[in-house]
Amino acid sequence: MGEPDKQAIRRKITGALLRHARLSAGRSQAELATSLHVSRYRYAQYEQGQHDLSLPELEVVAELCGVPLGYFFDDEAAVEDENIDILHVDKPRIRRKIVGALLRQARKQAGKLQKECADLLGIPARRISEYEYGKRDIPSSELEALAHYLGVPMSYFTV
Secondary structure (H helix, E strand, O other), rough: OOOHHHHHHHHHHHHHHHHHHHHHHHHHHHHHHHHHOOOOHHHHHOOOOOOOOOOHHHHHHHHHOOHHHHHOOOOHHHHHHHOOOOOOOOOHHHHHHHOOOOOHHHHHHHOOOOHHHHHHOOOOOHHHHHOOOOOOOHHHHHHHHHHHHOOOOOHHHHH
């Protein structure tokens, strides 16, 4: 899945969360659009996942709807909330991509190459790339070894 696909999924998830937060707070689209200084049509596009909001806009919505800003970034809670329709997004696939991105981030921060990580595990470097881009599940034993090697706790990979 390419970067545009990931961004489209992220927009759909954020849109569903926006709608859920707004309805739970008893707010109208027009009210939130006015607060964001956008048209109601534009705000509706946000909820439909057609356009991204900026972080300051999300902060305004979070405050007006009485939810923490993290609400819009916690995919686990969103998927578990049966009242939110996230367009049938595949929760394990999302988690695999999140864990992969965190692995890539930890590896880069530790100044390690994919080949070095692969050598540690005795696997091809291509597999580390597949892990980092969410194309393959990372066995927990390998993730634990990588976490130790990269100097991060296993909790680093949980959300």
